[in-house]
Amino acid sequence: MATQKTISPVDGSVYVERQQAEPAEVEAALARAVTAQRAWRDVPLAERARFCSRMVDAFVARRDEMAEELTWQMGRPIAVAGGEIGGFEERARTMIALAETALAPVELADKPGVTRYITREPLGVSFIVAPWNFPFMTAVNAVVPSIMAGNAVILKHSAQTPLCAERIQQAFDEARLPEGVFQHLHLSHDATEALIRETRVAHVSFTGSVPGGEMVERNAAGRFIATGLELGGKDPAYIRNDVDLDAAVDGVMDGAFFNSGQSCCGIERIYVHRDIFDAFVERAVAWARQLKLGDPTDPATTLGPLVRPSAADFVRGQIEEAVAAGARAWIDSGDHPLSTPGSAYLAPQVLTDVDHAMRVMTEENFGPVVGIMAVDSDDEAIALMNDSDFGLTAAIFTRDRIVGEALARRLEAGTVFTNRCDYLDPELAWTGVKQSGRGCSLSRIGYETLTRPKSFHLKHA
Incomplete structure (x- = not known):
């Protein structure tokens, strides 16, 4: 079983050690996610919002503890580290509030003898790969709206910030989110690529380097799944x-x-x-x-x-x-x-x-x-x-x-x-052009990448 070590930039010490998931653990997580998502997609939006809001409440209650962990994992000064917990809360609560209008059916005028409308359907299992530099705020950009949209989430965090994934998991567990709707895995690079290729994964969100984005595109190629790539900047x-x-x-x-x-x-x-x-x-x-x-x-x-x-x-x-x-x-x-x-x-x-x-x-x-x-x-x-x-x-x-x-x-x-x-x-769309990536997170528009449209043409008998 492979071990990953987080070397703290503060003093060069080993701050965290975690066992990376074995193939059997990955398979079990996928199976749980698929099963959980089939039930979760039918949960009313207002109830999804209550679960996610309780998660945010549980998350921010540990602000000081998480700020200290963040400093030791990636080096941000403790004087400002707590601001990321505030950013996580702002983004999560905004996306929870926007879901009602963003996910509402598109009502069309009836034609004679026909009722028409368009719904936003969840994609299925969303695999989210988050970086170390803003580990909570980048993760929440995809995690909360994915779950609000009716998807199940598997989060893979950077090996530099593994405690961040665990803290989000802890908050969802305290909110009593149904088992399997949100899970995290500590994965090797090879296991990450294999999971992107998995046919049961319907969406991949990646924040990281341009080569990392190229890796996602290579492994998702030919499956025609939704991908969101937030990459480099200058x-x-x-x-x-x-x-x-x-x-x-x-x-x-x-x-x-x-x-x-x-x-x-x-x-x-x-x-x-x-x-x-x-x-x-x-x-x-x-x-x-x-x-x-x-x-x-x-x-x-x-x-x-x-x-x-x-x-x-x-x-x-x-x-x-x-x-x-x-x-x-x-x-x-x-x-x-x-x-x-x-x-x-x-x-x-x-x-x-x-x-x-x-x-x-x-x-x-x-x-x-x-x-x-x-x-x-x-x-x-x-x-x-x-x-x-x-x-x-x-x-x-x-x-x-x-x-x-x-x-x-x-x-x-x-x-x-x-x-x-x-x-x-x-409330604004977060997106890039050229090698900064493609796709969109946050805002009402961000929900479009986490769902698919389904059209209803109901002819009256």
Whole structure:
């Protein structure tokens, strides 16, 4: 029996060990899910909502305990780790509330002698593969709406955050959800691929890397099942010359460095109008310098480690390569003694004199670094923002709401913001373009990917 180990980025210790499911356990879970879903699909929507609401109540009751576990599993500073439990609650309760209208039958005008309508039917068993960087909030995007739609769920969480799957299971168990409607499994990569190929799985939701999304597509190919893929990002922001400079710096820099930059929708490249470029950079560098890199279990820490040393070394390599090509690095890593090669702890970095020939401006960083370029016009900014293989979110900072909205319409991204970034509103569709993925979660529209339409044409006798 294979064992998976969670190495904490806090101190390199083994924090969690779990046995991965054997084929017999996977088969048993699938059988339970299929049987449970046949009964669950007939449970009235209001009753499904009561079960899910009780789950949320049980979940948030353990906020402090789960926040501490989150810090040790993936390194987020304890001062902000509890915010993810709040995000889980907001998304879950929003999707519960939206289900009534999203899943309501589409009523059509009767034709003479014929009644017509369209229902939203559950797909069956939904297999959800969740990542480590926002382990609760990414999972809930699919788990709660899948169950509200009448599906059964099997959740496979990252080996870095196995306790997150167990905590969701615990909350559903306390809510007395019928057995088999929600289950979690600790799985190897091979077992994960095999489960995607399983004919009893009718839907796959995956959040992770582009290669991971390609893996899902390969294994789901030929079965014509629904898949939702939320993949990488290289999200840009544009700072126009009419902004409140201090507010723009605070907003965009937090969007770049929160969670040590380990966010698929974090800002990784900033374009600033040349008129205010120097003033913006001065403030941005000062903002980054006040970050405290340290032990994330210390409430005073504002920048925690990356998930593992190899991730930090990958970002170090991008920075070193950019500097060698002419970029200017504004932060002295010597000011952060923990930031040494081979360590998960990485000093924040702000780069200027960068361009799109550098990997740091085109390749996903997933770390605490941001490149800043000067532009001479709105058109130049939009062209550079769209010059990417990714398209998850993009942000424009401006005092002019009309111009901001017009520019946002030209951006190739699933979500566009003005005067904020790195934010998810669960009433809006969460989706990406290009290599950021396909499909949609959250909002009323998100329910369409978790159900299939069934048309009724009832001719009167």
